[in-house]
Amino acid sequence: MTTRYEDIETTLRERGFRMTPQRLAIVRIIAEDVRHPTVDQVFETVHETFPTTSRATVYKTFELLKDIGELLEFEFSEGGNRYDAKRVGPHAHVLCDGCGRMEDLEIDAADGSLVAQANANSSFHVTRQRVEFYGLCAKCQVQESAAAG
Amino acid sequence: MTTRYEDIETTLRERGFRMTPQRLAIVRIIAEDVRHPTVDQVFETVHETFPTTSRATVYKTFELLKDIGELLEFEFSEGGNRYDAKRVGPHAHVLCDGCGRMEDLEIDAADGSLVAQANANSSFHVTRQRVEFYGLCAKCQVQESAAAG
DNA sequence: TTACGTGCAAAGCATTTGCCTCCCT
DNA sequence: AGGGAGGCAAATGCTTTGCACGTAA
Numbered sequence A, B: 001m002t003t004r005y006e007d008i009e010t011t012l013r014e015r016g017f018r019m020t021p022q023r024l025a026i027v028r029i030i031a032e033d034v035r036h037p038t039v040d041q042v043f044e045t046v047h048e049t050f051p052t053t054s055r056a057t058v059y060k061t062f063e064l065l066k067d068i069g070e071l072l073e074f075e076f077s078e079g080g081n082r083y084d085a086k087r088v089g090p091h092a093h094v095l096c097d098g099c100g101r102m103e104d105l106e107i108d109a110a111d112g113s114l115v116a117q118a119n120a121n122s123s124f125h126v127t128r129q130r131v132e133f134y135g136l137c138a139k140c141q142v143q144e145s146a147a148a149g
Numbered sequence C: 001t002t003a004c005g006t007g008c009a010a011a012g013c014a015t016t017t018g019c020c021t022c023c024c025t
Numbered sequence D: 001a002g003g004g005a006g007g008c009a010a011a012t013g014c015t016t017t018g019c020a021c022g023t024a025a
Helices: A004-014 A021-030 A039-049 A055-067 A111-120 A138-148 B004-014 B021-030 B039-049 B055-067 B111-120 B138-148
Strands: A072-074 A082-084 A092-096 A102-105 A125-136 B072-074 B082-084 B092-096 B102-105 B125-136
Touching (some): A004 A021, A021 A039, A021 A055, A125 B111, B021 B039, B125 B138
Parallel strands (some): A092 A125
Antiparallel strands (some): B072 B082, B092 B102
16 A cells, blocks of 8 residues: 555666655645645645745646646635645535635536446547535634624 | 526626626626636636727626626736636636646545535535635646656 | 715736747657 | 756736726617
């Protein structure tokens, strides 16, 4: 049994990419981060313990990890893109309109089956999905009813 | 039977918003546009027949239409957000990685049922979905095999 | 008549790029 | 030793904002 961090590091080395301290720090963080963080959140976290790291390096590292399939990117125009390195297979998410929280979600449609259906019902050759649900998380529901009452 | 254009215009008037020539032109276009266009695509189209329209007005009009529920927004960081005013109920889309084409897609899971499942399987109060599939459209598949061969 | 809407230009963010330096292998 | 990687700062692209003027109701 290997950790997600070890998996990513192994892939990088196998493909001949250099393991710099900055890359190690970034990979270590995103391999464990359940927030589906933004570039800035990762930058801030790396920066705390490794102040000689720039935003550009985080962007470039993310680009590399996307290319080799070890990082999922979810584009947003407001607040910055969100990333998932913990789980790179197809799965669904819920997002909170109030606080921005993003969590994994299990849905009955075994995750591959939606892609299969998309292939069957279109002329596209579909290879990946983006399945997200939006609303209010438990905390923000409480806050809203408090504000209304 | 009313057209989508008439529906949106009626909603705007009922809510007391002014119907300016610019708004009419914008609404007329997006009510029929099957491309899931970007702000810039709508701006260019309006501009052809109505040169005294600015990008800012398109942005402001979209903001208004989103607020009253007559326009769906799909955020992208690359290439700009995409919009759908033809069909504002929950439905799925396929997008082409090659040319950017975005089309409606019918999937078995009656579209409300995914939201219901998301509610059942999370502590969120889910109100809307974003269900998208990515791959290559028929045209881009041909071009790719031609390039490879 | 007057508050709402428009248009212009400047500002705001997220992201990308160029270029030089550094250091992993 | 050499080339991939990092850091800085400038540039890019989409979107928002402030303000003065025009116009629908």
